[in-house]
Amino acid sequence: MDVQFREFDPFDCWFWMRFPHPPGQGERQYVEELFNSWYYLGRLGAFNAENLQVHEEGADVSWMAYDNEDAENSLQALMHNMGEVEYKEDWGRVWLDLGTSDGLAVDMLINALRCLNRDLVEISELRVGGMNEDWPAEAGDERFYEE
Numbered sequence: 001m002d003v004q005f006r007e008f009d010p011f012d013c014w015f016w017m018r019f020p021h022p023p024g025q026g027e028r029q030y031v032e033e034l035f036n037s038w039y040y041l042g043r044l045g046a047f048n049a050e051n052l053q054v055h056e057e058g059a060d061v062s063w064m065a066y067d068n069e070d071a072e073n074s075l076q077a078l079m080h081n082m083g084e085v086e087y088k089e090d091w092g093r094v095w096l097d098l099g100t101s102d103g104l105a106v107d108m109l110i111n112a113l114r115c116l117n118r119d120l121v122e123i124s125e126l127r128v129g130g131m132n133e134d135w136p137a138e139a140g141d142e143r144f145y146e147e
Helices: 025-043 053-057 068-073 103-119
Strands: 002-005 013-018 086-088 091-097 125-128
Touching: 025 091, 025 103, 103 125
Parallel strands: 002 125
Antiparallel strands: 013 091, 013 125, 086 091
16 A cells, blocks of 8 residues: 655544445445544544653563653644545545644554555555645535534
8 A cells, every 4th residue: 555645634634545346335345434534543642742651661561660640731632523424436535624643643644544445445545635637525514513
C-alpha cells in the first residue's frame, strides 16, 4: 500500500483509498469497521502523544509507577467528527475533523490499514488530505458537522 500525504488540514481532512478493484460488501465492512473503531478511540481522546507513559517506560513495565497527575495535566486530544465511508468504483473516501488529536492518530490509522491490506482487503493507495479531481468534494461540507 502506497501512502501519500497531500495538503493536510486536521479540521477538514479527507482520507482516500484506492483499491485494485471495486471493493465488495465484505471488504467494505472491514474498512468501515476499522475507521469507526479508530474514530471512536479518537473521540475518547486515545491518540494523545503528550501522555505515552507506558510507551516511554520501555519493554519492562512490571511494577511501573503510572503518574495519574501527569495524565490529568496533559491536554485533551479529541477527534470531533467523521462522515460516512463512501465508495465510487475503485475508490473509497472518508472525511474527518481530527480535532485536537495529534499525529499519533494518523500513524495508528496507517498501521491498521497496512495490516488490513496485508491480511484482508487489498488497498493499492492511501492518500491523506487533499482532493481528487475525478471525485469532487467540498471543503468544509456542512453535511458532516453535528448540529
